[in-house]
Amino acid sequence: MTLRVGARASKMSLMQTAPALSVLSAAGPTILRPFTEAGGDREKGRAALESDGVFSEEIEAALLSGGIDVAVHCLKDAPTFDTPGLAMSAYLRRDDIRDCLVTREPGLTLNSLLPGATIATASVRRTAALRTYRPDLNVVPLRGPVDSRLHVLDAPASGIDALVVATCSMERLGLAHRIAERISPEVICPPLGAAIIAFQTREGDMATREAIGILHDPNTAVEAEAERAVLRQTGGFCNAPLAGYCTTEQAKNGAASYTVRAQAFTGDGQTAIDVRLTGSDAAAVAFATSNELMRLRTTGE
Template sequence: MEPLRIGARASMMSLMQTAPILARLAPTPAILHPFYGAGGDRVKNRAALEADGVFSEEIETALLAGEIDIAVHCLKDAPTHDTPGLTMATYLRRDDISDCLVTREDGLTLDSLPAGATIATASVRRTAALRAYRPDLNVVPIRGPVDERLRALQDRNSGVDALIVATCSMERIGLTHRITERISTEIICPPLGAAIIALQTREGDMETRRAIFKLHDSDTEVQAEAERLILRQMGGFCNAPLAGYCTTHRVGSGALTSYTVRACTFSADGGSMIDVRHSGDDAEEVAKTVCQELKRSADGKLVKRP
C-alpha cells in the first residue's frame, strides 16, 4: 500500500493531536501534510468565526483534489453538513468535553477570581456563560491557537488575567498542569462536537477507510452523529449561540444502552437561555426530540435564566 497522505492544520495543537494518529496507524505507512492557510488560523486576514467550516475549507479542497487521502478535523470546527464527495469515515474516542480555566496567578478558580478580573475568550458560548455566572468579570475577546493565547496570558502587558479553553486542548499539547479548574458543563455547556477528532476521506475510497477503521470508536460515532443532527436542524456552526452534547449510559453488563442529549441556545449577554435534555435508547430520535422542544419552547423565544 502507498503511504497514506494525512492532511491537518499546521497549528501546534493540530500537529500534536495528529502525531498519535500516525503512530496508531503503524505499520501502515503515513505522511503528514500540514496546511498553513486555514482561514481561522491565519495571523493576518483571519476569517470570521461567524461562518461554517472556516478551519476546514483548504484541507477539504485538497482531499477532493486527491492531494491527500485523509483530513484530520476537530469535529466542532468541521462543516455542519458533509461536503459532497467527502465523508467522516472514522471518529476517535472522545476526550474530556469540558472547558477549563487557565490563570496567570496559580491557585485561582472561576469562583475565586477577583471582581473585575479580565478573562479572555472569542467564543460566544463561553462569553454568555461567563456573563451569566460571573457578571462582575471583564470578558474580552481573544483569537488564535491555544499556544498563542497562552503566550498572551503570560504577558503582563496584555491585561489578561485568565483564559477559558477546551480541557482537551490543554491535554493534547501536554499542558494539563496549567489547568487551574475543570469547569462543570452545567456552568459552561460544551459546543456540539466537542473533544472529537474525526478523520474524513473521499466517499469512494474504501481502501483508506479500511486502513483507518481500527481507530474508530462506535460510542463516539453515535454521539457525534446525534450532535451533528442538532447542528443541522438548528442551523448551528462552531461559534453559534448553541451548545450541547450526547452522553452514553450502559446498564448492568452493558447489554442495555441509553443516551442523554442536551442542547441549549442563549442570548449573547447570558441573560436568557433555553436548556433542554432528554434520554432514550435511540440517540438520533432523542436528538430530534430535543430540537423540537428547543424550537417550540417559549414560542421560539429565549427565556430568562433563573
C-alpha cells in the same frame, strides 16, 4: 498504498494528530501534509468565526482533488453539513468535553476570581455563560491558537487574569498542569462535537476507510452523529450561540441509553434555553431535543 494524511499546521493540530499517525504508520506507509492557510488560522486575512467551515476549506479542497486521502478535523470545527463527495469515516475515542480555567495567578477558580477580573475568550458560547455565572467579571475577546493565547496571558502587560479554553486542548499540548479548574458543563456547556477528532475521506474510498478503521471508536461515533444532527436541525456551527452534548449510559444488561442536551442563548447571556432528553435511540433523541429547542425558541416559553 501510502496513506496521505492532511491536517492543519498549528501546533495543536499536529500534536493531536501525532498519536493517530503513529498507529497508522505501524500498519503501513503514512505521510503527513500540513496545511498552513486554513482560513481560521491565518494571521492576516483571518476568516471570521461567524461562519461555518472556516478551519476546513483548504483541507477539504485537497481531499476532493486527490492531494490527500484523509483529512483530520476537530469535529466541533468541521462543517455542519458534509461537503458533497466527502464523509466522516472514523472518530477517535472522545476526550474530556469540559472547558477549563487557566489563570495568571495559581490557585484561583472561577468562583474565587476577584470582581472585575479580566477573563479572555473569543467564544460566543463561553462569553454568554460567563456573563450569566459571573456578571461582575470583565470578559474580553482573545482569539488564536491556545499556545498563543497562553503567551498573551503570561505577558506582564497583558492585563488579562484568566483564560477559558478546552480541557482537551491543554491536555493535547501537554499543559494539563496549567489547568486551574475544570469547569462543570452546568456552568459552561461545551460545544456540540467537543473533544472529538474526526477523520474525513472521499465517499466510496473504501480502501482508505478500511485503513483508518483501527482508529475508530463506535461509542464516540454515536455521540458525534447525534450532536451533528442537532447542529444540522438547529442551523448551528462552531461559534454559533448554541451548545450541547450527548452522553451514553450503559446498563448492566448491556443496553445503552443516551441523553442529548442542547442549549441556545443570546450573546449577552441573559436569555438561555436548555433542553435535555433521554432515550434508547441517540438519533431519535437528538431529533426530539432539537425540535423542542426550536419550539421553545419560537414560542419564547
